[in-house]
Amino acid sequence: MAGNSQEYISHHLTNLTYGKLPAGYVRQNEDGSTVELTEATWTMAHGGEEAAAMGFNAVHVDSLGWSFGLGALIMFLFWRMAKKASTGVPSGMLNFVEMIVEFIDNTVKESFHGRSKIVAPLALTIFTWVFMMNFMDLIPVDVLPAIFGAMGVGYMKVVPSTDVNVTLGMALFVFALMIFYSIKIKGIGGFVGELTLHPFNVKNPVVQALFIPVNFFLESIALIAKPISLGLRLFGNMYAGEMIFILIALMFSAGAALGLMAGVLQWAWAVFHILVITLQAFIFMMLTIVYLSMAHEDH
């Protein structure tokens, strides 16, 4: 049972990976025989070990596929509603979409004081997309992997935001925008000045020169911590939530009494998770707005 549980959990935490196995890697076939690769090969990974051996040259097909699919779905929905939107009386889905747009617009207006064409659409994209990706967490953990398993796909991790690549990727894009707008608004000099003349600022140029490395060290950490914390916060929350769903799912196979309890727990955790996924999407959006607002501020 212990071995089964471990397999169950690690199976759920393994991505469907396509990548390049290095030359000399010994592949293990299902019947136990081994094949040594003579040259580097792009292939689907059979399990976590091969995925780990691929290193950086690998793509999580499931994460990327789900994230792209969900993003495309939500963008398609918003695009269709945008085409339908007119000055007439809105109805049905359009009401809902406009409610979200107005909410985002107000949030951006409150937190972002510069003028920018990108911040509001960026916030909308983040909020809706991250929400959709998090929402996959509410689908019982075994449903989609079982469906794909029946179709012959061995691994399927359906919640893209439990993949650190996905969350860090988004955070890095936000980081790139931060750097871009910092330099665009304040100029290279202003940006460098911001990194080197704070927090220790003195009138005496000699003393200031001594403080520059210290300032740079501190400010760099502060700057780099922003995207890292942004990405890891979402990842950590969703990964932990997913983990608990998996552990609850394990209880289903442990008898009627535990199975019943698992059902109650599953329901309770899912209800709680409705709050978590919305909150995490909102936090990611809010922090992005705040970071970009800081990038637009000229001292």
Added chain:
Amino acid sequence: MNINLTLIGQIITFAIFVAFCMKFVWPHLLGAMQEREKKIADGLDAANRAARDLELAQKEAAGKLREAKEQAAEIIEQANKRANQIVDDAKETARTEGERIVAAAQGEIEQEANRAKEALRKQVSELAVAGAAKILGKSVDASAHDELLNTLAEEL
């Protein structure tokens, strides 16, 4: 858990979606919403204006009505006055006419009476003369006693 090319893939996907949202979604939705907001505000303004206009018109109509009533009352009063005057005039005319007729009738009566008196007097004097003649036995020379007789007649 490994960092790999998925990271790059996600950055590209993110960039595409943000660009799409910026170009095709956000401006249309927000534009339509702001336009609608303006339209509603205009509509409310127009409604307010119409309500104010209506109130003014009602006030004006009430004023006109009051004025018309006042005029009508005035006209009626004038007509009444005129009617009274006419009646008074007619009364006055009738009264003077009546007085005139009464006066004329009285005049005539007096005349008649005088005439009757005269005739009576003449007859009395003649009767007196005749009586006297009978008394004296002879006819009185009318011409000789004419003066006397006339005086007598006048005394009667």
